[in-house]
Amino acid sequence: MKPQHVAVVGATGAVGQEMLRVLAQRKFPLASLRLIASPASAGRVVHFDGNDYTLVAASREAFAGVDLALFSAGASISREWGPIAASMGALVVDNSSAFRQDPEIPLVVPEVNAHALANNRRRIVANPNCSTIQMVVALEPLHKAFGLEQVIVSTYQAISGKGARALDEFDQQTRDVAAGKTPTHSVLPGILAGNLLCDWKHTDDGWSEEERKMVLETRKIMGLPELAVSPTTVRVPVRNGHSESVWARFAKPVSRNAVIEVLRGAPGVTVVSESGPGLHPQPRAASGLDDVFVGRIREDASNSHAIQLFVVSDNVRKGAALNAVQIAERVLG
Ligand SMILES: NC(=O)c1ccc[n+]([C@@H]2O[C@H](COP(=O)([O-])OP(=O)(O)OC[C@H]3O[C@@H](n4cnc5c(N)ncnc54)[C@H](OP(=O)(O)O)[C@@H]3O)[C@@H](O)[C@H]2O)c1
Incomplete structure (x- = not known):
């Protein structure tokens, strides 16, 4: 895989923090990393994998040039910003319930139905509920x-x-x-x-x-x-x-x-x-x-x-x- 420009939306949350750990542990090839949280957290600097990152709020600017947007900030944020990020060229993988029952959006566990990823006109994939x-x-x-x-x-x-x-x-x-x-x-x-x-x-x-x-x-x-x-x-x-x-x-x-x-x-x-x-x-x-x-x-x-x-x-x-x-x-x- 070529290095990807990645945005993590909800980067300070329980899932967002684990996403950062998983990206580092799996040596996911990062060209850049943008950490997005609520407007209240914007400007705060967080440390990850030896680097400092300034948290930003969600905006069109924040998704510019992003190849992969990992969303875990709740369903309303995903509904508002997921389609925008996808329309700007990102693959959106969404952890919320926003799109899980949308018949046009694949709901995927790779061990079970990776084949559903082939049909993804909207460039959004829903991540199922944990249980x-x-x-x-x-x-x-x-x-x-x-x-x-x-x-x-x-x-x-x-x-x-x-x-x-x-x-x-x-x-x-x-x-x-x-x-x-x-x-x-x-x-x-x-x-x-x-x-x-x-x-x-x-x-x-x-x-x-x-x-x-x-x-x-x-x-x-x-x-x-x-x-x-x-x-x-x-x-x-x-x-x-x-x-x-x-x-x-x-x-x-x-x-x-x-x-x-x-x-x-x-x-x-x-x-x-x-x-x-x-x-x-x-x-x-x-x-x-x-x-x-x-x-x-x-x-x-x-x-x-x-x-x-x-x-x-x-x-x-x-x-x-x-x-x-x-x-x-x-x-x-
Ligand atoms: N925890 C799980 O096991 C689990 C499993 C599957 C799916 N999920 C889903 O994943 C999502 C996140 O869950 P979580 O457990 O990580 O929640 P959480 O710990 O409460 O974290 C929420 C994250 O969303 C951010 N956020 C809140 N408002 C925002 C806004 N307006 N714009 C951008 N970011 C905003 C928060 O940033 P601030 O720090 O700035 O508030 C924080 O980073 C939920 O949809 C949840 O249903 C969770």
Whole structure:
């Protein structure tokens, strides 16, 4: 790949910071790097990979000459500036929900549907929701082998998925609880320290936004518009790394050994086949790593076509930043 002029929009955020780390770690060839944040941060100097960068606000000038714009500043910023950056010649890879259900815009996990990148007239690619990404990386190879028909998933999602301010608030709550003080909240809808929350917006019919995303995005990425997907999403008091309990039913019968064999050959997956106390995939161990870790692989006690899995991955890395950079590498490489 020739050196690229890259803009990171939301460069000071949880995902933006991880994007910078991923670009450096993968030695992504940079001709220049422009770091874009909110107008309140413009002018502030940040240090990255041995260089100082002055943060700028989004503007037409900021996108001039940019080959690749990695957006992670929320859906409204993406809606406003994504099409402008694309019309000025950039490939836009967007981490927000702004374009994920647009039929003209590919929603891509490279291990699953890189082929969707071929058809990209708008020069915008949507990066899926973090909890969906790690699940489809594990399910796609099993679908190819056995024919996926139904998924029931419960998530155990880390607070880093809610952004840098929520992470700070959770840390303060944890300190308050340890000090015997009553914790407070303003970013989160309640206390997460020592607790569980369903902190996503809800619709009147009781669904959380995150659950809807898991249904619609899984169907679009896997190209299975009728797939039965039944999620329950939960935020847990973990700083980083999402975990998921997945029950999947297939057209063909499945066995633990066959699933292990398929997943051992799957891109982006590490199988954790040991079982025993503390030997399962864990969010602390997965943090900072690229792969999706799949363990606790069990045959269903009453259905020979179903398997149970525990799927763990770094939500800010594979669930956002790494997946976005992998998309850019595929398109520009
Ligand atoms: N965290 C995850 O695991 C995850 C996973 C998948 C997708 N996402 C998505 O990625 C996006 C960012 O998430 P995050 O967790 O990184 O959030 P975050 O930590 O709250 O960071 C938000 C970033 O957006 C910037 N920003 C805010 N207003 C802006 C504006 N008007 N113009 C330009 N930049 C602006 C902020 O800059 P300032 O510092 O100046 O405020 C900051 O850099 C969201 O759409 C989120 O849904 C997050």
